[in-house]
Amino acid sequence: MSKSEPLFGRIALIGLGLIGGSIGHAVKRAGLAGHVAGFARSKETRARALEIGFIDSAHESAAEAAQDADLVILCVPVGALGPSAKEIEPALKKGAILTDVGSVKTAVVRDVGPYVPSGVHFIPGHPIAGTEESGPDAGFAELFDNRWCILTPVPGTEAEAIKALTAFWEGCGSNVDVMESKHHDLVFAIVSHLPHLIAYNIVGTATDLEKVTQSEVIKYAASGFRDFTRLAASDPTMWRDVFLNNREAVLEMLGRFSEDLAALQRAIRWGDGDMLFDLFTRTRAVRRSIIDAGQDTDAPNFGRNPTHAKSVSKK
Amino acid sequence: MSKSEPLFGRIALIGLGLIGGSIGHAVKRAGLAGHVAGFARSKETRARALEIGFIDSAHESAAEAAQDADLVILCVPVGALGPSAKEIEPALKKGAILTDVGSVKTAVVRDVGPYVPSGVHFIPGHPIAGTEESGPDAGFAELFDNRWCILTPVPGTEAEAIKALTAFWEGCGSNVDVMESKHHDLVFAIVSHLPHLIAYNIVGTATDLEKVTQSEVIKYAASGFRDFTRLAASDPTMWRDVFLNNREAVLEMLGRFSEDLAALQRAIRWGDGDMLFDLFTRTRAVRRSIIDAGQDTDAPNFGRNPTHAKSVSKK
Ligand SMILES: NC(=O)c1ccc[n+]([C@@H]2O[C@H](COP(=O)([O-])OP(=O)(O)OC[C@H]3O[C@@H](n4cnc5c(N)ncnc54)[C@H](OP(=O)(O)O)[C@@H]3O)[C@@H](O)[C@H]2O)c1
Ligand SMILES: NC(=O)c1ccc[n+]([C@@H]2O[C@H](COP(=O)([O-])OP(=O)(O)OC[C@H]3O[C@@H](n4cnc5c(N)ncnc54)[C@H](OP(=O)(O)O)[C@@H]3O)[C@@H](O)[C@H]2O)c1
Numbered sequence: 001m002s003k004s005e006p007l008f009g010r011i012a013l014i015g016l017g018l019i020g021g022s023i024g025h026a027v028k029r030a031g032l033a034g035h036v037a038g039f040a041r042s043k044e045t046r047a048r049a050l051e052i053g054f055i056d057s058a059h060e061s062a063a064e065a066a067q068d069a070d071l072v073i074l075c076v077p078v079g080a081l082g083p084s085a086k087e088i089e090p091a092l093k094k095g096a097i098l099t100d101v102g103s104v105k106t107a108v109v110r111d112v113g114p115y116v117p118s119g120v121h122f123i124p125g126h127p128i129a130g131t132e133e134s135g136p137d138a139g140f141a142e143l144f145d146n147r148w149c150i151l152t153p154v155p156g157t158e159a160e161a162i163k164a165l166t167a168f169w170e171g172c173g174s175n176v177d178v179m180e181s182k183h184h185d186l187v188f189a190i191v192s193h194l195p196h197l198i199a200y201n202i203v204g205t206a207t208d209l210e211k212v213t214q215s216e217v218i219k220y221a222a223s224g225f226r227d228f229t230r231l232a233a234s235d236p237t238m239w240r241d242v243f244l245n246n247r248e249a250v251l252e253m254l255g256r257f258s259e260d261l262a263a264l265q266r267a268i269r270w271g272d273g274d275m276l277f278d279l280f281t282r283t284r285a286v287r288r289s290i291i292d293a294g295q296d297t298d299a300p301n302f303g304r305n306p307t308h309a310k311s312v313s314k315k
Numbered sequence: 316m317s318k319s320e321p322l323f324g325r326i327a328l329i330g331l332g333l334i335g336g337s338i339g340h341a342v343k344r345a346g347l348a349g350h351v352a353g354f355a356r357s358k359e360t361r362a363r364a365l366e367i368g369f370i371d372s373a374h375e376s377a378a379e380a381a382q383d384a385d386l387v388i389l390c391v392p393v394g395a396l397g398p399s400a401k402e403i404e405p406a407l408k409k410g411a412i413l414t415d416v417g418s419v420k421t422a423v424v425r426d427v428g429p430y431v432p433s434g435v436h437f438i439p440g441h442p443i444a445g446t447e448e449s450g451p452d453a454g455f456a457e458l459f460d461n462r463w464c465i466l467t468p469v470p471g472t473e474a475e476a477i478k479a480l481t482a483f484w485e486g487c488g489s490n491v492d493v494m495e496s497k498h499h500d501l502v503f504a505i506v507s508h509l510p511h512l513i514a515y516n517i518v519g520t521a522t523d524l525e526k527v528t529q530s531e532v533i534k535y536a537a538s539g540f541r542d543f544t545r546l547a548a549s550d551p552t553m554w555r556d557v558f559l560n561n562r563e564a565v566l567e568m569l570g571r572f573s574e575d576l577a578a579l580q581r582a583i584r585w586g587d588g589d590m591l592f593d594l595f596t597r598t599r600a601v602r603r604s605i606i607d608a609g610q611d612t613d614a615p616n617f618g619r620n621p622t623h624a625k626s627v628s629k630k
Contacts, residue, residue, distance in 0.1 A: 128538050132602075148535060187531050190521050192538035197579060198513055199542075203598040205568075205575045206505050216502050218601070221610040222462060223443050223503065224510035227546055229611070231539055233602035236595035240588050247583055253520075254580055258573070260520045264512060265569055268562055273555050280551035283518040286533070287447075287548035295536040296544070 007168055009034045012069035014062045014084050016040040016049040018130060019101045020075030021139025024054025026172035029141040039065035040136070048136045063091040071168065074100035074112070078241035082111030094119040097161050101127055103188065103238070105152045105181035107245035113154075121161035124152045124181060126188075127174060134235045145173035146294065152181040189249035193242055194257060197250065199231035200239070322483055324349045327384035329377045329399050331355040331364040333445060334416045335390030336454025339369025341487035344456040354380035355451070363451045378406040386483065389415035389427070393556035397426030409434040412476050416442055418503065418553070420467045420496035422560035428469075436476035439467045439496060441503075442489060449550045460488035461609065467496035504564035508557055509572060512565065514546035515554070 011033040013020045020038070027033050038055030039062045040046050046058035059065035066072045066088040074084050081100055092098065098120055102108045108124045116122040129147035131138060149169040153162055166176045179187075206225060207214045217225065243250060267275040291298045326348040328335045335353070342348050353370030354377045355361050361373035374380035381387045381403040389399050396415055407413060413435055417423045423439045431437040444462035446453060464484040468477055481491045494502075521540060522529045532540065558565060582590040606613045 128535050130538070147537060187527050187535060188538065190524065190527055191532055191535045191540040194521075195517060195539035195543055197583075198517060198576075199539075200595055200598050201576050201579055202510060202513060202572060203601050204594050205572045206509075207597070207601055208575075209505065209568075209571065211498075212502050212505055214601075214604075217506055218604045218608050218610065220443050220463060220502060220506045221605045221608075223445070223507035224514075224546055225506040226605055226611045227514075227542055228510055229598070229602040229605055231542055232595075232598040234595075234599075236592050236599065239595050240591045243583050243591055244586055244588055247586070250583060251580065254576075254583075256524065257517060257520045258576070260523075261513075261516050261569075261573070264516055265566065268558050268565060268569075271559055271562070273559055276555045276558055277551050279519050280515055280547075280549075280554050282522070283515050283544070283547035284549075284551065286518050286522055286529075287544040289529075289533045290536045290541055290544055293533050293536075295533065296541045 005031075006034045007032050007164065007171060008070040010037060010069045010071075011035070012037045012039070012065045012072045013055060013075055014039050014065060014072065014088065015075030015080075016045050016055065016136050017075065018134045018138040018143075019127065020073070021049065021052070021054055021136050022129075022141065022143035023073060023075065023101075023139075023172065024049070025139055025141035026144055028054060030171045030173075032168060032171045033071075037065040037069060045136050052136065054136075054139065062087045066091045068093055070096055071165075072096060072098045074098075074102070077235075077238045078102040078104055078107065078245050079237075080241075081108055082115070085112040085115040089115040089117060092117055092120045095121075097121045097123060097165055099123050099125045099151075099165060101125060103192065103242050104246040105150075105184045109152070109154060109181055121158055122154075123157060123162060123165050125165065125169070126150045126152070126184065127169070127172075129174075132230050132233050134238070142173065144169070147174055148177055149174040150177045150179060150184055152179060152184050154181075185246050185249045186252075189246055189253045193246055193250050194253045196231050196234060196239055197243065197254065198257070199228040202228050203232040320346075321349045322347045322479065322486060323385040325352060325384045325386075326350070327352045327354070327380045327382075327387045327403075328370060328390055329354050329380060329387065329403065330390030330395075331360050331370065331451050332390065333449045333453040333458075334442065335388070336364065336367070336369055336451050337444075337456065337458035338388060338390065338416075338454075338487065339364070340454055340456035341459055343369060345486045345488075347483060347486045348386075352380040352384060360451050367451065369451075369454065377402045381406045383408055385411055386480075387411060387413045389413075389417070392550075392553050393417040393419055393422065393560050394552075395556075396423055397430070400427040400430040404430040404432060407432055407435045410436075412436045412438060412480055414438050414440045414466075414480060416440060418507065418557050419561040420465075420499045424467070424469060424496055436473055437469075438472060438477060438480050440480065440484070441465045441467070441499065442484070442487075444489075447545050447548045449553070457488065459484070462489055463492055464489040465492045465494060465499055467494060467499050469496075500561050500564045501567075504561055504568045508561055508565050509568045511546050511549060511554055512558065512569065513572070514543040517543050518547040 036055045037057050039059045049055045050058045127149040129143045206217045351370045354374045364370045365373045420439050442464040444458045521532045
């Protein structure tokens with residue numbers, strides 16, 4: 001991608017946190033746009049985004065940022081997507097592509113759909129990349145590199161528009177997948193939403209016991225617990241909105257999880273070591289597949305000093 | 316600790332995997348022993364341990380390794396501790412210290428206690444350090460650095476023996492805590508055993524669905540799921556033994572977890588965003604405390620390229 005031929009003349013980022021910021025950085029890195037306009041609720045975020053330099057202009061209203069844009073990307077929490085779309089509706093130009101990065105998709109079609117003017121191409125999207133941090137300082141250009149970005153266009157969406165948005169995400173370093181929004185929500189209920197829910201829950205349980213103090217939990221966290229605290233430190237607003245907007249799929253997966261957990265509980269109570277051993281052997285193989293698929297590294301992260309550890313153990 | 320004044324003349328390691336191996340490396344690093352004798356079940360492990368060099372002599376029986384040792388450390392799975400103790404009983408010399416590294420402690424007192432000859436000091440122990448790897452190649456000298464090691468001596472244990480074992484673990488880089496075995500088991504049921512159980516369970520659930528394929532789960536694992544797969548890749552034998560031997564405490568904590576999860580499930584079903592937001596805010600603070608306590612780093616690990624990420628976002 002050469003900097004002299006940007007894919008889009010003007011891109012508008014509505015929301016300038018981790019994801020909006022990372023998109024801005026990635027657009028700059030690859031020269032994907034002639035101009036990046038940005039909007040965030042707070043003055044501080046807008047000023048900081050300009051200072052870091054991942055937007056070219058900051059605007060006091062979302063509509064102003066979206067004005068004349070060829071690509072508008074909504075990068076706000078899922079619950080704020082509908083209101084944001086409503087706000088920019090009058091400003092959207094004919095032929096523009098409107099997309100979002102929300103972690104649920106069926107609710108977005110429901111909430112944003114009504115505000116899409118005819119002639120504007122609305123294509124919901126979800127980059128599968130993130131960190132546990134948020135805000136304009138959290139973003140970086142490499143966030144999307146070799147990660148997936150999922151598009152969930154509604155039937156009838158113009159192929160050219162999907163192609164342009166695909167090229168955009170590829171320019172940001174992603175691989176692009178297309179699927180139905182309902183299937184997306186089911187897949188992410190199990191690979192993302194339920195893991196976060198479980199993590200939030202166990203951190204809540206562990207710090208609300210009578211017989212074990214919170215300081216003991218913190219002191220000995222390295223023995224397993226700490227791995228959940230990272231997920232459980234994710235942004236409260238974003239995650240509240242995810243659970244409120246992907247209710248059915250999350251409840252379905254939670255039902256399965258609880259059923260399986262009840263079976264494990266029985267195995268422990270009855271001392272069924274074979275059942276435990278079989279499950280623990282099966283799950284070990286899953287990790288291997290994830291590493292083989294390039295979705296994680298196999299450096300022994302529990303030690304949290306992986307490079308050193310490896311070199312020492314080879315002595 | 317100078318290499319010319321070892322704390323113990325002869326140390327015997329019964330079990331030469333991640334923990335036994337790491338102890339061997341740490342003993343060598345600090346010169347804590349005149350001689351390290353090792354035993355493992357398999358010829359391969361014994362040969363590999365000698366080759367790596369974290370033991371000085373390999374023995375075909377545990378009793379032979381323990382013969383004349385001043386300190387004997389049982390580093391085998393919890394279910395093998397009793398049988399190992401029985402085997403070495405006749406070989407233990409008067410005044411020797413016998414300890415273990417098992418992840419549960421009340422069951423160890425029950426299983427090993429009967430085989431402790433009079434005049435031998437039995438002090439159960441548990442180093443709070445590990446990785447998701449196992450076997451003789453997994454160990455490294457730094458594993459215990461700045462981690463805790465918990466001793467759970469039974470009432471009446473000689474203070475001098477506790478002092479010597481404390482000095483040993485400090486020589487390995489650890490900080491030492493003393494607590495009752497029953498309390499230990501409750502604390503680790505929540506900070507370690509339940510997190511592993513939950514991780515095993517969710518990996519099991521996610522890879523056993525009809526509507527979402529295993530390859531989808533693997534492909535999109537980076538969105539949360541992968542963080543559980545590390546814990547769920549831990550050694551099946553070790554963890555089967557942990558759950559079979561800390562049944563009551565694990566079931567108690569699992570009961571609390573399930574109760575809290577049911578409340579979360581209701582909040583999602585009823586759309587109670589405030590309840591979700593409050594919990595997610597509280598759990599975020601817990602992570603902060605864990606980082607402040609030096610039990611984890613705050614590099615944004617979800618991105619899995621933390622150093623680079625940080626430097627880029629500061630540009
Ligand atoms: N974090 C992840 O791992 C991840 C991954 C994939 C997708 N997503 C999705 O990406 C979107 C943004 O997440 P993020 O991680 O970038 O969050 P973030 O870092 O917290 O940034 C959110 C941005 O949205 C703005 N905002 C928040 N509430 C708003 C409201 N009610 N109305 C208008 N603007 C509002 C914020 O403005 P101020 O700065 O002024 O507060 C901020 O600029 C969410 O829909 C999320 O589901 C996140
Ligand atoms: N891994 C952790 O994170 C961690 C942390 C703290 C405490 N611990 C505790 O440390 C102990 C050892 O764990 P590890 O991680 O070092 O395991 P590991 O790497 O799998 O090593 C286990 C060692 O014990 C031997 N062994 C296995 N089963 C045996 C049996 N039935 N009889 C005699 N020897 C047997 C193995 O012999 P072969 O090599 O010949 O198979 C191997 O040398 C366990 O009690 C565990 O609870 C583990």
